[in-house]
Amino acid sequence: MLTRYAVALSALFLPACDMVAALTGDADPNADLPPCVDNVCTCGDFRTQGDAQHVLDSFWDDQYGLDGDGNGTACERLPATAPPLAPATYFSNSPHLAFGNPSNADPDNANNFLIEKDEYALAYSAEQGRLLWAGWHVNFDWLGRTGRQDDFRPDGTLPKGVYQVTPRDYSGYDRGHMVPSGDRTANPGVNSETFLMTNIFPQTAANNRGPWREFENYGRDLIYQQGKSLYVLGGIYGQRDSLADGKITVPSRTWKVMLIFDTPNPTAANVTPQTEIIAVDMPNSRRIDDQWQTYLTSIDRIELATGYDLLSDVPEEIQAVIEARR
Numbered sequence: 001m002l003t004r005y006a007v008a009l010s011a012l013f014l015p016a017c018d019m020v021a022a023l024t025g026d027a028d029p030n031a032d033l034p035p036c037v038d039n040v041c042t043c044g045d046f047r048t049q050g051d052a053q054h055v056l057d058s059f060w061d062d063q064y065g066l067d068g069d070g071n072g073t074a075c076e077r078l079p080a081t082a083p084p085l086a087p088a089t090y091f092s093n094s095p096h097l098a099f100g101n102p103s104n105a106d107p108d109n110a111n112n113f114l115i116e117k118d119e120y121a122l123a124y125s126a127e128q129g130r131l132l133w134a135g136w137h138v139n140f141d142w143l144g145r146t147g148r149q150d151d152f153r154p155d156g157t158l159p160k161g162v163y164q165v166t167p168r169d170y171s172g173y174d175r176g177h178m179v180p181s182g183d184r185t186a187n188p189g190v191n192s193e194t195f196l197m198t199n200i201f202p203q204t205a206a207n208n209r210g211p212w213r214e215f216e217n218y219g220r221d222l223i224y225q226q227g228k229s230l231y232v233l234g235g236i237y238g239q240r241d242s243l244a245d246g247k248i249t250v251p252s253r254t255w256k257v258m259l260i261f262d263t264p265n266p267t268a269a270n271v272t273p274q275t276e277i278i279a280v281d282m283p284n285s286r287r288i289d290d291q292w293q294t295y296l297t298s299i300d301r302i303e304l305a306t307g308y309d310l311l312s313d314v315p316e317e318i319q320a321v322i323e324a325r326r
């Protein structure tokens with residue numbers, strides 16, 4: 001309860017415009033909590049026991065059943081600590097990393113493995129058998145008339161000895177794209193790169209064909225109808241299940257951040273406190289609301305849940321403004 005009170009208190013010291021937002025209800029009452037508390041949390045959504053405990057302690061009742069045995073301790077089976085964010089040791093000129101490298105992935109770490117392609121940049125975890133996040137630009141140049149190539153296949157760029165996820169591994173789940181096939185339709189070559197299994201994750205049909213798809217379509221409509229361009233970061237985290245004898249961890253949450261620009265090829269230098277940003281974080285569940293707007297959140301809250309630093313190449317003072325916005 002102390003945390004709720006602290007949030008209310010901090011509203012008293014906000015600048016005038018934020019003050020109005022706070023008073024009119026735009027302020028996010030759960031700003032210091034992970035996005036799952038807005039819909040449904042499970043123990044699999046948290047990196048550490050402490051993160052789960054913070055959620056349990058923030059509400060008067062245990063609405064998500066995080067403390068099944070009622071002993072006051074949430075999610076006992078979670079680890080006590082999570083690895084800190086890796087130091088930034090790798091420099092890249094990829095335009096798809098122009099806003100930063102959220103997990104400081106690099107090509108020498110199999111569990112935070114950076115894959116750079118002309119079409120996108122992506123971080124992959126060998127031990128989880130899945131991507132961590134991907135970043136990509138979308139503008140008119142990436143969009144055309146090419147249909148889905150549907151050539152799902154293992155990604156040969158993974159280090160030797162890493163389990164190669166195959167298109168047959170996902171029983172019970174959709175082969176969900178992180179970088180959407182629909183964002184890469186300029187020619188068959190660029191579209192085909194989205195069907196590498198490193199860009200695919202086990203996604204419930206309800207998420208993939210529901211609010212996730214609606215949000216993808218919303219982004220492309222901004223390009224087609226309003227001439228905007230996008231920089232998108234998307235990722236997955238948590239565990240709801242596993243596949244392929246434990247070699248693939250099925251995520252419990254899916255998130256995406258869309259930065260919307262008027263200029264066709266934006267970089268971090270184009271980000272201002274006024275830059276339009278949409279962030280969503282959804283359960284990878286079989287029951288889900290079809291409206292993507294239900295899952296609006298802030299970048300700060302995605303960072304809290306994942307341990308990443310999104311938009312790290314944007315100046316700190318601008319990150320502070322845009323990442324707190326819902």
Ligand code: MN
Binds near residue numbers: 176177208212213
């Ligand atoms: Mn999809």
Ligand code: MN
Binds near residue numbers: 303311319
């Ligand atoms: Mn950040």
